[in-house]
Amino acid sequence: MQKLTVLGTGVLGSQIAFQAAYHGKDVVAYDLDAEAVAALPARWDYLRPLYLRDLPDATEDRLEQAVARISASNDLAAALEDADLVIEAVPEVLEIKRDMWAKVGALAPEKTVFATNSSTLMPSDIADATGRPAKFLALHFSNEIWRQNIGEVMGHPGAATESVTAVADFAEEIGMVPVVLKKEQPGYIVNSLLVPFMSAAARLYVRGIADPGVIDSTWRTATGSPFGPFEINDIVGMETPYNLNSRSEDPELREFADILKRDFIDTGRLGRAVGRGFYNYGPDGSIQSS
Ligand code: NAD
16 A cells, blocks of 8 residues: 555644655645644654654655655545545544544545544444445554554454455554554553553552652662653653543542642643653753652
């Protein structure tokens, strides 16, 4: 599959478009918001130094060629015209996704395979809206996809094996490590492991058992992991854990959400991307102090 159309050019959509182009795919980046499309050159300027920093094979020349392989569009029909694969990264709202996929199903050529990057919805929640459930499945990326390069491939009972294989192959061709789940699972593999881990850390903190720095260093020392849970919070950014925990039925996790809001979000300590979160970071992203 050579021709990729990415729907939604926000945080993840822009990364998927850039990563595919970096690996030689022809990419159309579609967003319904003209401002999001206009912001794409700035997205590429943000990503370029990160590729140079993190990938030994990145050169200015190769990155320039990647940018040249991406065209941007506000016109859905034109964006889908010759797509081999569509990857959707629009907001995590079921109605928005179903509505989007109904339009795509009506417009895309017969050959096109469809994949959603949804983090929490199941492919079977959306598949019927596409009008071609056998060609629809999930390909889930992790933020900073060029280096956290897992590609979780998850079908649904109506997905065709050829579609699953084609999407897993595509993921590998664009530098991901594909992993095919045998069944649908909310949170795939990564978040099924990560969310309970992060919740356990939040409870230790809320109960006053230990400070975040101690919880993190205990985990790193005991397991050899590079990051503890609060360092991961800083990497993810505070908004996602806040949204997740504020809706929890567990009062301790709601208390954690209140702390995130009061002491972090409202004070601009949004995480590593802004240099401040549970820790203070230097310009190279290393921890300077807690
Ligand atoms: P985002 O808010 O940064 O981007 C969403 C984009 O979709 C915006 O540019 C918006 O203008 C556009 N959009 C809204 N409605 C649209 C429509 N109908 N058609 C086309 N574009 C539309 O969101 P994000 O963080 O990139 O997340 C997108 C998807 O990726 C979600 O399903 C999310 O679960 C998933 N995801 C996010 C992350 C992450 O770390 N941010 C990681 C893995 C998966």
